[in-house]
Amino acid sequence: MSTTATPASTARQELSDFQGRLIGPEDGDYEQARSVFNGMIDKRPALIARAADRDDVANAVRFARDHELLLAIRGGSHNGAGLGTCDGGVVIDLASLNDREVDPNARTVRVGGGCTWAEVDRATGEYGLATPSGIISTTGVGGLTLGGGLGHLTRKCGLTIDNLLEAEMVLASGESVRVNADEHPDLYWAIRGGGGNFGVVTSFQFRLHEVGTIIGGPTFWSAEQGAEVMSAYREFLPNAPRELNGFFLFTTVPPAPPFPEALHLQQVCGVVWCYVGPEENAAKEMAPLLDNLPEPLLHGIHPMPHAALQGAFDALYPAGDQWYWRADFVNEIPDEAVAIHARFGASLPTMQSTMHMYPIDGAAHDVDAADTAWSYRDATYGSVFAGVDPDPANAEKIRTWSVDYHEALHPYSAGGAYVNMMMDEGEERVRASYRGNYDRLARVKRAYDPDNLFRVNQNIRPAAD
Numbered sequence: 001m002s003t004t005a006t007p008a009s010t011a012r013q014e015l016s017d018f019q020g021r022l023i024g025p026e027d028g029d030y031e032q033a034r035s036v037f038n039g040m041i042d043k044r045p046a047l048i049a050r051a052a053d054r055d056d057v058a059n060a061v062r063f064a065r066d067h068e069l070l071l072a073i074r075g076g077s078h079n080g081a082g083l084g085t086c087d088g089g090v091v092i093d094l095a096s097l098n099d100r101e102v103d104p105n106a107r108t109v110r111v112g113g114g115c116t117w118a119e120v121d122r123a124t125g126e127y128g129l130a131t132p133s134g135i136i137s138t139t140g141v142g143g144l145t146l147g148g149g150l151g152h153l154t155r156k157c158g159l160t161i162d163n164l165l166e167a168e169m170v171l172a173s174g175e176s177v178r179v180n181a182d183e184h185p186d187l188y189w190a191i192r193g194g195g196g197n198f199g200v201v202t203s204f205q206f207r208l209h210e211v212g213t214i215i216g217g218p219t220f221w222s223a224e225q226g227a228e229v230m231s232a233y234r235e236f237l238p239n240a241p242r243e244l245n246g247f248f249l250f251t252t253v254p255p256a257p258p259f260p261e262a263l264h265l266q267q268v269c270g271v272v273w274c275y276v277g278p279e280e281n282a283a284k285e286m287a288p289l290l291d292n293l294p295e296p297l298l299h300g301i302h303p304m305p306h307a308a309l310q311g312a313f314d315a316l317y318p319a320g321d322q323w324y325w326r327a328d329f330v331n332e333i334p335d336e337a338v339a340i341h342a343r344f345g346a347s348l349p350t351m352q353s354t355m356h357m358y359p360i361d362g363a364a365h366d367v368d369a370a371d372t373a374w375s376y377r378d379a380t381y382g383s384v385f386a387g388v389d390p391d392p393a394n395a396e397k398i399r400t401w402s403v404d405y406h407e408a409l410h411p412y413s414a415g416g417a418y419v420n421m422m423m424d425e426g427e428e429r430v431r432a433s434y435r436g437n438y439d440r441l442a443r444v445k446r447a448y449d450p451d452n453l454f455r456v457n458q459n460i461r462p463a464a465d
């Protein structure tokens with residue numbers, strides 16, 4: 001690059017075959033193009049390469065590598081730590097790689113690496129089929145899948161990675177490869193939990209399950225009853241059938257329909273349910289919890305399409321809000337931890353701030369810790385302490401609440417955290433989250449990305465020779 005050339009102007013010259021758009025700071029849509037879901041992240045890439053196809057991705061990877069530019073990969077842009085963008089480098093934006101192809105007979109779906117879950121759920125829902133994802137449909141398939149994928153269907157169908165059959169990837173060399181149990185099996189192992197460390201996934205193929213109408217919605221009690229409800233929940237959930245998922249939460253009732261006005265803005269605790277089974281059985285399966293607790297403030301359980309539950313939180317969490325979160329895996333919830341939850345959960349700093357505790361048992365426990373990169377198969381829950389607010393003036397307030405909540409509970413955790421719900425917390429934290437799988441991941445990294453080109457992520461460093 002000459003001294004006056006910028007990465008964007010050089011890319012326009014060198015990547016004349018680029019089918020998508022090359023956006024630099026001088027372009028009118030740069031501000032919009034650089035923004036990511038978390039409004040707290042304010043990074044200014046030198047070039048945003050909005051790829052139209054796999055060749056564009058390969059060319060942009062080679063460009064970043066040859067010019068020694070920092071490289072970030074952007075799927076749905078939801079990463080809390082802002083790991084889908086970077087300062088001064090190249091961002092490959094995959095949003096246009098959003099094709100979906102359902103094979104209802106084979107019960108599989110192939111989706112572009114830049115899809116959101118809303119796009120995938122809509123396509124598979126037409127056939128009464130689904131693959132497990134998260135709980136908010138605007139999230140990207142790319143980041144969520146590569147980090148693991150915890151959501152409403154975890155107990156019944158496993159993590160998202162447990163349903164990943166194949167991926168097509170562009171490697172650091174610029175080469176495109178197909179990755180599955182037979183082709184590049186080490187890479188297939190590593191991308192199931194190892195994040196975006198190994199290359200750009202341009203398409204994913206998932207197994208589908210018969211999940212059409214589900215029975216879902218929330219049950220809320222007052223936040224002051226948090227200790228009582230959580231104590232009952234920790235006894236109930238591990239013994240519930242895997243068709244029943246229910247994540248525990250502290251939240252504030254949104255001031256909008258369908259919630260009754262009398263409950264608007266009340267701080268509550270409760271469970272968000274997803275039951276995959278006959279409607280008439282749902283109440284029976286929830287009864288061992290509900291019968292042991294006082295009458296809830298709200299029990300809003302209804303049959304609905306799976307995609308409707310997936311989208312139920314979307315309006316509460318629009319793009320652009322400030323987010324700061326911390327997370328931990330949990331094996332057990334002793335009384336001391338329940339008391340800490342009850343204290344922080346009843347003092348949410350803002351309306352959208354929340355604590356979610358996602359079950360990781362059922363089908364997720366059918367897979368051994370060494371079978372995929374995702375090592376915490378013995379954890380019972382993944383907790384996330386999410387401070388959220390639209391006003392940047394509240395950034396410190398939500399950060400402090402999240403950090404204090406996390407630090408108070410960390411001694412009761414399993415040690416590591418779900419990488420998709422961490423901030424940029426340093427190498428030791430990443431190691432702790434992969435535990436016994438870290439060294440193998442580092443060896444796969446050395447084989448496929450020895451120079452650590454893909455390092456804007458929860459980074460796994462290439463093993464030393």
Ligand SMILES: Cc1cc2nc3c(=O)[nH]c(=O)nc-3n(C[C@H](O)[C@H](O)[C@H](O)COP(=O)(O)OP(=O)(O)OC[C@H]3O[C@@H](n4cnc5c(N)ncnc54)[C@H](O)[C@@H]3O)c2cc1C
Nearest residue numbers: 075076077078079084113134135140142143144150196201
């Ligand atoms: C509102 C909200 C709700 C969430 N709910 C859930 C949930 O229910 N369950 C859950 O498991 N997680 C959930 N998450 C966490 C989510 O999984 C992570 O934030 C994840 O990183 C988002 O992926 P993305 O593609 O949207 O993000 P991006 O910011 O675009 O990317 C995140 C990381 O993944 C890499 N990446 C993305 N796509 C690709 C690709 N195609 N190839 C290679 N690397 C890629 C990027 O390089 C980056 O390091 C939620 C996040 C938010 C903000």
